[in-house]
Amino acid sequence: MGWRLALKATTLPPTGLNDCPLIPWVISALWTTRNLKIFQQRHFTPQEVISKAIIDAKEWKLAQVVPIPPKRGVTPRKIDADSVALCRSDAAWSNEHNTAGLGWSFSVNQNERFLSHSDFLSFVRSPLVAEGLAVRMAMEHAIKLQLKQVIFESDSAQLVAAIVEQSGISDLHGILADIYLLSLQFDSVSFRYVNRSSLCFEDNLAKQTLRGPVKNPL
Template sequence: MSPSSGVSWQILSRTRIPSSQGPISMFPWMERNPYRKDLIKDQLGWAIGDGKNVQAWQDSWLYSDAKGCPMGPIPESEMDLKVADLLADQTGEWNEGKIENHFPLLADTIKSIKPSKWGGADKQIWLKQNSGNYSAKSGYYVALEKYHPEILAPQENSHDWIKDVWKIQMAPKQKLLLWKILHGALPVGEVLVARQVLPTSKCIRCDSSESILHLFYHCSYAQKVWELAPVTRAIVPLQVISFAAGWKAALKSTALPPVGLCKSPLAPWIISAIWTARNYQIFQKREFSAQETINKAICDAKEWEEAQSLATIKLQGVTGPRASPEADVICRSDAAWKEESNNAGLAFSFYDTRNERFFSHSDTSAFVISSLVAEGLAMRLAMECAINLQLRKVIFESDSLQLVTAIDRKANLSDLHGILSDIHSLSPFFDVVSFRFSRRENLTFEDGLAKQALRGFVPNQV
């Protein structure tokens, strides 16, 4: 079979990457299919633990999401150089002198990798997933990209789903509606015609074809609704070129003070009201004016936001720190991260069973590539300090749900591999240890301590 024939499922249907940490030659199933072997091998890299299994010059280890190994001729004396040779023997951290000696142009990139300080092993990772684990979906697209690039459709609109949908303060049913709209799955006229459900895609209010863009922005009815919206930045519907562009612009518009919305935007409720009015007219022959539609959007938004406030008040009595009969100490860690400089402030405190703080500490770290890595560094530092203080029964709390979930589930995150390895390695030092998520308001002191450390941080000038 040639690389250009019968791609994807024939190549990948039986392709699985074992959880082995060994090199590619340890996967015997690859030897029987050279195309599959090359496909997988091209997208494998290393997450650094102690660096003992990774060749510094030959292996891909510099980046967690792309191939990356040092370029240039390899000095004869460094043919067998391991990543471990770049680490300080006593601390397990990078030896800056050795990095400058061997890879001066890659110094910042290397120092942004956080290795294991407690002997965690290196791990071979699949570069197309943040977790480092292979998935059939990512493998399928790698095969298409390599053997049939013409099949891949250009991605004109990329959505930041977390920022643009999931984190927006709105009802779950609206998030589902937005998800359908942005995927082009909402059953508007053009979609129903394509599915051969309706013979025509004519809009119920005008003679135009009912597309998602037309229904929510270009239709004369939608234009009137948006014109009546009491927001700071008025939307000009006819200037909207796509729903995604219109949605992002609408999110930047906040409701004017008389409306009474403080935390949630009005845009999701306007979109929902337009869709509801359309369905009422089709299925129940009930018509609503543009003024009635915008009034419904405002009323629904206010009712929902008031309901969320009541729910928050009811929960205030249970959001505080939870005592555990098995633990003597609660440790709360937090981090502050500055993207422009990739510096981080780390902080943690220890509390007794009466919730009285008896120890606090802050520190800083340079070359930190994300806030998640900063949170992991703060947690590891807190565990090391707890061991030095001979605290045996500790609950570690963090306001990073992603970090706590990764620790509890022993999940793989390529950028956090060395840190997570150390957290698991340090856990046996305790008689009782657990990790749990805590709301941000419970870590106000640690947050301020971390931000103070970050503001005063002056990196070493080498």
Template sequence: MWELWTSRNRCVFSNIRGRAEESLSRAIVMAREWQEGQLVTPKVQSATKADVTTVSGAMLRSDAAWSETLSRAGLGWILTQNDVSTSFSRLENNVPSPLMAEGLALREAIQKSVELGVKNLQVESDSKILINSILNGNDVPELYGIVADILLCSVLFDSISFRWIS
């Protein structure tokens, strides 16, 4: 609501007209910031190779393929629990970049893990920028909302770790 009010004031008092998409994007960012402030931030861990072999729980690996000409992404992930692997996929339209596709794939994968009742999760992705954004809070404007969603979902696990794999 604050963004709507300030956009209106810029238009009325300064004759500055912004794009509706920009206002909506800023409003979503502010709403997510407020939402994050309402929850306890989970302790997100970086997994090392030793952690992967010693920590029990499910293993989640995600990846994405992106078509620039179609602005479409294929999202995929594999969840391994008790030596049983299950693969999932989804097609997503209007995806602006490969980085966004990677973020969407990981978010979908984590949400599916929550749905399935997974409590301990080791997450691996080949997107170094995405993993660093999750672990270090590196602000990548393109990923802000997706990383916020991932962190919000992370509080639903007893333990979760994120690791970049090449």
């Protein structure tokens, strides 16, 4: 009875999880940090435990498909499933040099990859910024290819949440603004979080690019 009531408890702001119960993730975080303390002598503050619970809950929520809602006053167009392209992107970041390797690919019918690309950037402040730049450059490439209906996938739950919820993150302010503007050039566009295991190809491409130049197809 108590468990059912806990699941129905309202999660208060500013967690951003009003429609997602937080109690299960708090319990999971407590159990995980307990094991880390016992077996690895790692200690966490209460704030760190709560932060982990919130992040885990958001990742689960974003694992559900969450397309950007249609803009107010615009009637959404009917999507032809056969013409929807899937773009997966990933980034590798060097803390020592503040450089990043970016990789992305385009597929149809989920698994039929028809193009991939990579790039190397300097003066990248964080892994999150690198992930945002990867999505932005992938969008620019999709526009160049004249793709009109695209689903963009990333393994950065924080980035996808910021895009979908149109929230502000100081480090990503300019990148998010660019992503919103680029979105206007598609007939249909959505962003969703996927597990890292789904991006093995893009992850390897980004890491290889970070280590050295990669020759891209023309």
